[in-house]
Amino acid sequence: MNRDNTSEIPGTPGSDAELPMLTTAQASYLRELAAPYSREGHHHSLFGLGHTCGQAPESHWPELVAAHFAALRRASTGGESAEELLRGTHARLLPLASLTQDLVAGMRYARTVADGLVFAYALDGPTSVRILTDADVERAGPEELGRAAYANLMGVPVTHEEVSVGGRARLHSLHGDSPFVASKALFLSEVARQVTGEPLPRDGALAIVPNRHLLAYHPITDGSVVDALNGLASYALSAHEEGPGQLSPRVYWWSDGALTSLTVIDEDTRTFSLRPPPRLLGLMKGLVRLDRAGRLATPAAAQASETSDLARVAAESTGRLAREPVDPAGLGDAFADVLALGHARCADDPNLANITTWDAWATAVQLGSALFTGAGPQECHLGEDLVTRLPAMAAEPPADARAWLDAVYLAMACRQMDRIHRLCRVPLARLREDDSVDEYVLHWIDTLQTYFSDRSLDEAVPKLVAVMKTSVPEVVAQAPADFVNRIDFHPAALFHRLIAGDHDAFAEALAEALADHRGYWGDSAAPRARVALGPLAMACLAHDHGFPVDPKQPYLPAYLLDRQRIEDIP
Known part of the structure; x- marks a missing residue:
C-alpha cells in the first residue's frame, strides 16, 4: 500500500508563494503590470491571471492583463436584485491561495471546507463570474441563497x-x-x-x-x-x-x-x-484483506478463473511447501488457493460427491490447521495422481482472524474435532493483532473458542452478545455493511439459535442466511459464491446435535452436511 508516494508538485523552490506557477521575477513583473488597475480599485486575486500568463510568452502579458481587467470592468460590480442573485448564484470551490486580504475581508460568510479549498458563492454572469460579498448574501437572504446556489450548481x-x-x-x-x-x-x-x-x-x-x-x-x-x-x-x-x-x-x-x-x-x-488518517487506513486494510481472499462480491470476482486454472495454482503453491523449511507466508497462500479450489469444484459438484472435490476440501483442512497450529509430516491429495508430501511445520499462527475462521469452519464441516480443539487454543491475543477486522469478528472468535473449549455456555453467551452489539452499522468501521449483514453475521445468528435449542428458529435463520448468500453473490463466478461456508459449518454442528436440517439446500454440500462424504484426513 503506497502511503508515502513522493513526487514533485507545481512550482519550484524559490517561486513566489502567492503565484507558485511563476518564478519570483515573473510574479514581480505581473504585479507591475496589474498595479495600475489596482489603483483603479480592482483588488482582485492574480491567481487565475498568473496561470493564464504562465502559459504564454511574456511579450503577450500586457495584452492579457488588459483583457483580464477589461472583462472585470464589464462584469457586474454589485447592485443586482435579490431575484437576479438567486437566479445566477452557484456554490463554488475556490483555491485558498487565490484569496487576497481584501477579498477575505468582504467575504466573512465564506469558510474553509478542506485543506486548500474554500467554499463561497459566485454569480455566473454573461462574460465573467463574480464572487459574492457579505452585502450580496444579505441582500439575497442567506437561507434562500444557499438553497438557490445548491440547485443552480446541481443543474x-x-x-x-x-x-x-x-x-x-x-x-x-x-x-x-x-x-x-x-x-x-x-x-x-x-x-x-x-x-x-x-x-x-x-x-x-x-x-x-x-x-x-x-x-x-x-x-x-x-x-x-x-x-x-x-x-x-x-x-x-x-x-x-x-x-x-x-x-x-x-x-x-x-x-x-x-x-x-x-x-x-x-x-x-x-x-x-x-x-x-487512521480510520481510512484501517478501512483500506480491511477491504484489501477481504478482497484478496475473494470474500467481496466485485466485478473482478465475477470474472473468476476457470477451475482448471485454480487447480494448477493450488498444486503449484502446495508443491512449494514440500521444500524445507516451510515458508509461513507460502503456507497462507497455499491455504487460500486450495480453499478457493474447493469452493470452485462445488460449481459442478454441489453435493460434494466426487473424490476430487473432497480432496480439495480435505487438503484445505490440513493446510488451514497447519497454518495456525503446526503439523507433523503428512500427505496432501489434490487428485488421484497428485500427492504432495509435506514436511513437519512449526506452529506460527499469523495475525489473520478471517483465515482462522475459515480454518475452523472447514474443520467443522469436515468433522475434524481434534483440529477444531487445537485451533481454539490459538491465543486470542495473537488474532487481535489483526488490525484489518472489526471488533465483532474478534468477539465471534472468542465465542467459538469458549464453546469448543468445553467451558460453560454461561461463559459463551456474553461473548455472543458482544458480537451482536459490535456488528451494528453504527459500530462497524472496516467491513462493508452489505457484507456484514448478508454474509458475515449469519454464522453468529445461527449459533444463537443452536445453543438456544430452537429447531424452528434455526431452520428459519438458515433459510435467511442462504437467501442472503444468493442475494449478495447473484450470478457471480467467484469461488466463494458456490458455498455458504459459515452457515455450512453451523448447519453441520446443528445436524450433529440432532437438529432436523434438510440436506437438500443450495450452497450447502449435502454429502458434507449428512456426513456421507466424510473420510479420514491425514
Missing part, C-alpha cells in the same frame, strides 16, 4: 466517463466547460446519484478537484481503493499542472459530507505524500 451539465486504473480500479470522471464542475464535490453523494443512479457507499469516496472544470472520484467499496488512491494522486497532479483554472493538486476523502485531505504538502521541498 450544471457535465460529461461523465469511467476510467480504468491498472485494469482494476474504476474512476468516475466528470468534466465540462462550466467553471463550476469541480464545485460539485461539495455535494458528491448526490452528484454520484445523478450520474450513476447510485449514491456513494457508506464509506464515501476518494475525490480530486485539480481544476474548476474537472471532478473525479472513486467509491470506496473494495480493495481496489489502493490502486485508485495512487491513480487519483497522479491524475490530480497532471490535471492541476495543465489547468486552466487550477484548484487543488490534493486527493481528498469525501465522507459524511466532509472533505479530508489525504495529501500532505512539504512547502520547503515542494513535494507531497499520501497519508490516510
Whole structure:
C-alpha cells in the first residue's frame, strides 16, 4: 500500500508563494503590470491571471492583463436584485491561495471546507463570474441563497466517463466547460446519484478537484481503493499542472459530507505524500484483506478463473511447501488457493460427491490447521495422481482472524474435532493483532473458542452478545455493511439459535442466511459464491446435535452436511 508516494508538485523552490506557477521575477513583473488597475480599485486575486500568463510568452502579458481587467470592468460590480442573485448564484470551490486580504475581508460568510479549498458563492454572469460579498448574501437572504446556489450548481451539465486504473480500479470522471464542475464535490453523494443512479457507499469516496472544470472520484467499496488512491494522486497532479483554472493538486476523502485531505504538502521541498488518517487506513486494510481472499462480491470476482486454472495454482503453491523449511507466508497462500479450489469444484459438484472435490476440501483442512497450529509430516491429495508430501511445520499462527475462521469452519464441516480443539487454543491475543477486522469478528472468535473449549455456555453467551452489539452499522468501521449483514453475521445468528435449542428458529435463520448468500453473490463466478461456508459449518454442528436440517439446500454440500462424504484426513 503506497502511503508515502513522493513526487514533485507545481512550482519550484524559490517561486513566489502567492503565484507558485511563476518564478519570483515573473510574479514581480505581473504585479507591475496589474498595479495600475489596482489603483483603479480592482483588488482582485492574480491567481487565475498568473496561470493564464504562465502559459504564454511574456511579450503577450500586457495584452492579457488588459483583457483580464477589461472583462472585470464589464462584469457586474454589485447592485443586482435579490431575484437576479438567486437566479445566477452557484456554490463554488475556490483555491485558498487565490484569496487576497481584501477579498477575505468582504467575504466573512465564506469558510474553509478542506485543506486548500474554500467554499463561497459566485454569480455566473454573461462574460465573467463574480464572487459574492457579505452585502450580496444579505441582500439575497442567506437561507434562500444557499438553497438557490445548491440547485443552480446541481443543474450544471457535465460529461461523465469511467476510467480504468491498472485494469482494476474504476474512476468516475466528470468534466465540462462550466467553471463550476469541480464545485460539485461539495455535494458528491448526490452528484454520484445523478450520474450513476447510485449514491456513494457508506464509506464515501476518494475525490480530486485539480481544476474548476474537472471532478473525479472513486467509491470506496473494495480493495481496489489502493490502486485508485495512487491513480487519483497522479491524475490530480497532471490535471492541476495543465489547468486552466487550477484548484487543488490534493486527493481528498469525501465522507459524511466532509472533505479530508489525504495529501500532505512539504512547502520547503515542494513535494507531497499520501497519508490516510487512521480510520481510512484501517478501512483500506480491511477491504484489501477481504478482497484478496475473494470474500467481496466485485466485478473482478465475477470474472473468476476457470477451475482448471485454480487447480494448477493450488498444486503449484502446495508443491512449494514440500521444500524445507516451510515458508509461513507460502503456507497462507497455499491455504487460500486450495480453499478457493474447493469452493470452485462445488460449481459442478454441489453435493460434494466426487473424490476430487473432497480432496480439495480435505487438503484445505490440513493446510488451514497447519497454518495456525503446526503439523507433523503428512500427505496432501489434490487428485488421484497428485500427492504432495509435506514436511513437519512449526506452529506460527499469523495475525489473520478471517483465515482462522475459515480454518475452523472447514474443520467443522469436515468433522475434524481434534483440529477444531487445537485451533481454539490459538491465543486470542495473537488474532487481535489483526488490525484489518472489526471488533465483532474478534468477539465471534472468542465465542467459538469458549464453546469448543468445553467451558460453560454461561461463559459463551456474553461473548455472543458482544458480537451482536459490535456488528451494528453504527459500530462497524472496516467491513462493508452489505457484507456484514448478508454474509458475515449469519454464522453468529445461527449459533444463537443452536445453543438456544430452537429447531424452528434455526431452520428459519438458515433459510435467511442462504437467501442472503444468493442475494449478495447473484450470478457471480467467484469461488466463494458456490458455498455458504459459515452457515455450512453451523448447519453441520446443528445436524450433529440432532437438529432436523434438510440436506437438500443450495450452497450447502449435502454429502458434507449428512456426513456421507466424510473420510479420514491425514
